[in-house]
Amino acid sequence: MKIKNLLYSFLFCNIFFMANAQTASTKNADKKYDNYAYADAIKAYESLVEKGVRDEKVFQRLGNSYYLIGELQEALKYYQELFFLNENQEAEYLYKYAQCLKSEGNYTQSDEILEKLSQKAPSDKRAILFLNNRNYLEDIKANSDRFDIADAGINSKDSDYGSTILDNKLVFTSARDTGSIIKKNFKWTNKAISTLYSVELNPDGSIGKPMLFHKENLKVNFNQSTPVFTKDGRTMYFTRNNSVDGKRRQNENKITFLKLYKATLIGDEWKEVQELPFNSDEYSVAHPALSIDEKTLYFASDMPGTFGLSDIFKVSIETDGTFGKPENLGPEINTEGRETFPFISDEKELYFSSDGRPGLGGLDIYVSKINKDGSFEEVQNIGEPINSKQDDFAFIINSKNRNGFFSSNRINGQGLDDVYRFTENRRLICEQSVSGTITDQETNETLSNVSLILFDEAGKSAVEAKSDINGNYVFSNVKCGKKYFIKTSKEEYLFKEVSLTLKKATGSTSLPIALEKKPKPITAIPVVIKVNNTIKPVKVTITVGTDLGKLLQIPMNFFDLGKATIKKTSEPQLQKLVDMLNQYPTIKLDIRSHTDSRSSSESNQILSDKRAESTKDWLIQKGINANRLTAKGYGETQLVNKCADGVKCTEKEHQQNRRSEFIIVSL
Template sequence: MNTKNFILVCIALMISFTAFSQQGKQKRADTLFNKFSFVKAAKLYRELVQDNYNRDYATRKLADSYAFLRDPRNASRFYKSVVKQKNVPIEYYYKYAQSLRGMKKYDESQIWLKRFKDSGGVVSSNDFSKDIKFITSVFGAKQQYFLDRVRFNSKYSDFGAFEHDGKVYFASARDEGVAVKRLYGWNEQPFLDVYVTDAGSKRNVDYTAKVKGDVNSIYHDGPVTITKDGKTMYFSRNNFKDDIEVKDKKGLTNMKIYRATLVDSLWTNVEDLSINGDNFSTQHAALNIDDTKLYFSSDRPGSIGGSDIWCVDIAPDGSLSNLQNLGNVINTESAEGFPYINNEGVLFFSSDGHTGLGLLDIFASIKGEDEETIVDVINLGVPVNSNKDDFAFTMNADGITGYFASNRQGGRGSDDIYAFHREPVLHVEGVVTDAINTSPVKGAKITLFDENDNQVAYMETDENGYFQINIDRNKDYKIVANQDKYISDYREFTSRNIQTELITISANLLLNPVQDVVKLAEIDLNTIYFNFDSHKIRPDAREELDKIVSLMQNDYPEMVIRIESHTDSRGALSYNDKLSIDRANATYEYLLSKGIDPTRITEHQGFGERRLTNGCEDGQKCEEKDHQLNRRTQFIVVKME
């Protein structure tokens, strides 16, 4: 490799590294946003905007982050830029109107609300009739949660599902199969016990699935939470001594939080915690990410309402200190309970005091710029919340799936466990590259079409040749790249039947310059094709190759070409790489055998299945004629004179 080519390769690698590092930053920002960590997400989106990387998308998400942070000044600042973008979703007119409302710019807000309505948006009659929080409309713009079936509910009460190390722990009143059932006088159901089953299990869970050890008693036990190392369990239990319930001054039996340790696969060494008392309840344990804080609900003295969310520090020796009420942003004069902390430090809880859809609703907290102070709460909306009690929300480590409980209609028992998954925004992204020097093509026009060839979106690539467009799931698309002095390229792809957690579909595009590089198809020559799993030159391919020979020997004696060979997607990637090289070699040898000087063929390369002409990727159902289009060799003119 000469010095010039070496420098070009190094530059290309540096550009690629920069692009991928920016892609990684965007994906991290999206992950933080989806986990309600809006302060950290906003910081990354600001950096992306400053770096001019996928600027339109980053600006939208930055504005949304400020909206969630109850910062209408910054939200409106960035929404002002967003609404000027080409083909911006009309919901952003509404969001901008709401942020202006938050700054009390009522006249300007009405202008953008009218713009939203004139663009086809539907506005409730009371949307601006009172000074509602603009953040509510931002959050409710699109359904985020979708329900999945849980197979281990019973006809009794089931709730508090918590996933740890591939197991799901939950509280249940099912005590079927036991000869003597002890019934709880309040609702004539058996007392709660703690059960465990494999995550994703389809089998029924009976009394044999109770956790082993000393956690389950003759009274109520559960729900539970477990430390990250899997060695310590915190769980709720009725206050009793010597198998007799301890009553408070009102004659009621309260709840306590206990701690157990795992010894030889048994949960044992149960201890009463110092935060408990006989005259108030302490229950619904939850741990922060590093197990240094214990959150719980309690109606202890100092509570604002019927029960509040509290927290306490956990020392390395297990002692508890610094008892704190979380304050009146979280707690109301009514009841709050069932706290849960996700991996980004966001508190989820249930309340019947905050504005909701029914009785108990599930809410998420919003932290301010200092990442410590809770400034607001968000109702998670439907379908997580209903007009009944919705509670015991937990989120798995992936930040996308989890569980909650509800007594809504349609369940199997009094309380049922529901699984959920979130559907993060799905987008198609890629890099448009110059086919000759592999440098990114800045300002390439990207057009997205649906399956009926209707234009869905339009944008231009950034300085790194990068583009990203939000798309819907379960749709078929075609994406086309155009640029002056280049021959256009396109790809067809689908977002059907893809995994929920997938947020990116890749669609890189390759442009051949018109002036310096011309495909032979421009002079009425066709690409040649190969049979499946073969590099043998077919009779129809020989005819096309003979035309090339004639052109190079008779019509264009100075013509210099490049050979590029490809495969379909079937077979292993490494095997297809070799097969495409064999096809390139076979094509090259054929031309040499007809008298073409090897110096007039600059390269003969194989690209395997990396440059498919259509959407026939691994796992996609395609007919043979579609696969045939990918088993090809193309000829690129490098020099004409």
Template sequence: MKKLYIVLSFAIASSVTAQNADTQKADKLYNRYEYVSAAKEYLKLVENGKTSPYVYKQLADTYFNMFDTTEAAKWYAQATQTEQDAETYYRYAQMLKSNGKYEESNKQMQKFAALAPKDQRAITFKQNPNYVPKLLDKHKNFTVKPLEINSDKSDFGAVLYDNQLYFTSARNTARKDYGWNKEPFLDIYKADYNIDGTFTNSATVNELNSKRHDGPVTISADGNTVYFTSDSFREKVFEKDKKNNLQLGKNNLFVCTKENGKWGKIISLPFNSKEYSTSNPSLSRDGKTLYFSSNMPGSIGGVDIWKVAVNADGTYGEPVNLGAKINTEGNESFPFIADDNNTLYYASSGKQGLGGLDVFVADLAKGTEAVNMGQPINGEKDDFGFTFNKDKNIGFFASNRAESDDIYLATPLCGVELIATVTNAKTGAIIPGAKVAILDDKNNVITSKNADEKGQVSYDVECDKAYSLEISSEGFESNTFPVGKTKGGKKEMPVTLQPIESIITETEVVLNPIYFEYNKANITREGAFELDKLVQALKSNPNMVILAKSHTDNRGSDVYNLNLSDKRAKSTVQYVISKGIPAERISGKGMGEIEPKVDCKENCTEEQHAQNRRSEFLIVKK
């Protein structure tokens, strides 16, 4: 149903090439946009052996217009056994992608790109043909779930103002069916948003609805002005198609203001036309700009995102196309401008996505390229109509991932972009290539990266959680940096590493304690991180020779502790040798409990015992 608001309001009829007496009935239904009935008639021709490339393509386009991706792909496969136009290959690629068949989709995109090399969609594809894995790996910023007010018909276009959710639905079975997909005409609905986060009491907004399609809507910040999409038949504006006995209307934009608390006179916007469609309005919070979708002259593709100034005196400026960073030769629709008046969300079939339509976000103030929002907002099917309510911190979008168009609630995951910049503590110079591991609050390594040429590493982490960074680089003392809990947004952390010479004294290499677990001699992860500093010191000083002394706490017998400390000394030496240091440059000696760091005797605490279980690194030769 959403395709009414994407593809020129009405489908573009296929070429008349190869029409004949056999296809006459099916073609007439197709040209009347009665796709359900048209598909049945074309299928009869196939069953009776009256097939041709034309019939296959008509069947494929029919299912494409109904967004039956499986059937459309099936018949495009048949149609493309003979040479087709570029757009047919593009549609076939879209349908394959919507079924998760990305490799097969890429093959069709290659054919499309060969036939339309100057098309921006082709150029973008050739520049980055294997973009899907990157989109799938994107950090997930939302959790999503379907709304309880969805029906078994099309529901989309949800936008929350105060505690009222306005949306568009075909659920009114008392209405006449629309031939496109045999669903009732669309109406504007609203539902209550309750304090517990549920939505109830769905009802039609009768003052705005007409006999044909109505919705979606956008409402001004003060709640007194509504813009909405409706059929041009509301104004008795249409074209007559005598051949197919049709009256062809367009989607148009209308405005209405409240009078005594009720919606008053409905007025057609001055840039509407019977020559093109205007639909899917979104009014900026300052009320100065109206965004919408249209295929009016000047569009780059089928349907583009446009904007128009709303003047203080109630007049309107000239519509302005948002340009090639937003629009493509495909279709762009369902714009939503956020409360900051700069962040634009919209749906595109022409930019690189995971399915037929994907949701993108763009910063209009910066003028940068639009960014795919990734999963779980986007998936293999059509995803569109994203809106966001800043006060409630929730968003909405529509998707046909469960077959029919349904509305989904999108709840942001609180996230922090952590950016660490690693520099030399003495000189301030950046340290590119430094290894930066991020650990959780239990000191488990989550993952690690190498700093880029600017000495930077970025991680997406959760809000209200503590982390730490372990950073190491050749020639520098490794170090650990705590990352405190953050409420969200971006956290920049300048971190410095001391040159390795800073831990070398006249008599020893000073490390943080190499603690051992009780009654064990194995090197722990934390211990290995410290011993790597010793490895760096030995590499930087090729003549240095080290004696590693290992100590135990005073629990256990003297003999047992001496043996245990000897094992720990050997483990320490073996670790350093495993890192490429010659065996003759390091030796180990177990000291047992005879040289405690904390002489607590029989009343040692666990912390004191841990301090006594240690290793020391004496310089035998410099």
């Protein structure tokens, strides 16, 4: 009995100590993970797994750690274990799992996981982008094969990335062995810290020997990377670990984030190194890029206001050298994932890397044209071979010769990250010309001087044109792959709206348009009406096509906004119609209801149909024979002025389009 109790006690104590040891190991691993020491966290968590621990949190953090250091296939292994334990995971793990599946080319299963993401988090922009771009692989294929790429000739067995041009030099980031006796490692990856190197770019296309770029004032024992230079070569912005006077700075949790710094070239030395004022000890700011006029600095950060893990921001550089308030580029660019490594080309294009958009896997490189008003055009994946199943980033291009460099951790590279050079052989610009001939629907006669407006589904990109002497029109440089509308107007002809969807291929689209003439008067009779409700009669002649609403001076606002029920206060005015129709029992009316261009064309059509029918029913209730009335809504298809979608107009101008017409069709 005592022996048995002793055995139980021994087992209990052994289990107790093992549990305590496991708890201590887990806490140690968690501490490393929370301090962004992902390489050390991986070792600690994998040690637990080797001891038989199968815990959701452990697999979540192992997957995340490998994901954040760019080893997607290793991350996939642990995400698979995680979903085997429990398929019901948060949206973030669904997305990262899908991304890692792409790293092995398993796009079918990746898309299945993204479908689950869209059900679990329907408002997540990454899910919305996937649902709206199910054929993203076809789109990427259409954008591919435009580049010739090759090893840049500067890579080592370590990490080389983040290049930029200064005069005839390529300045880049490297973690290569400098031969120092004391080697410092970056806790994020447990690899050697990175610093700046430069290499001569010779006129014959060859490359010199990489040399340390920094002078004494730039020598530090912390990571520094991704520089960008002003055109005069006198100012440099770059990324560095948070430090002051060569000493590391940490926040209250002993975490060192990234910051942006500025240095000035004085003589042949970079001096006056100072951090930018919007840095913080509580978040990272990194990877600077300059606008063409050098008045705006773009960068990546996870500062407050960030949509995802990191977003792209911009900040104005004032004439006195101070900085404005950082602005998030917004949901046109940023997602719940990672947006990073911005670059602005001389053609005002924003290139950046993202893992939050439909892509090939990991970080892909995307591009968007910056409009004059600061908005962005459609974001496009620049395709293979620049993009791969792994992380692709730090893209720069010379807009004149179409040569450039980018970085990648793709398989078969020389090191952890490598710099590649490229030449772009075909532009990504996809545009079409839309043209056609305007004719009379009845006679087929060509019509000159017809006004046309082209606009997209969002009512933007409005462009005006006119048909020439032969009835021909053309809209040049129209973006591919979108739905557009064309509205026409010409005196004596009815307004018309036609739609078309352009293919995603450069070329031309033909769209002939036939217009219908407005009804011509075919007969006329004299009538007597009252003016301003006085008893003084006025004798006028009405014809087929006369609008009794205008003739009787009936106000057009007899409906509440967005409704189709006639207001009681408007009935006395409409009674004029009843009196006229009773006085002249042979008149037949066509009731036509119109809206302005605001709101969608579909909802406007529905509302105008309801209003026309409501007016007809009201007249019938007042004793007018239904055989004398027809009713139709025209929505926004017959505007009386220029106020189409995308055209700025006053409220008074919009009011002109919100009207009802009571057209005589028979006498």
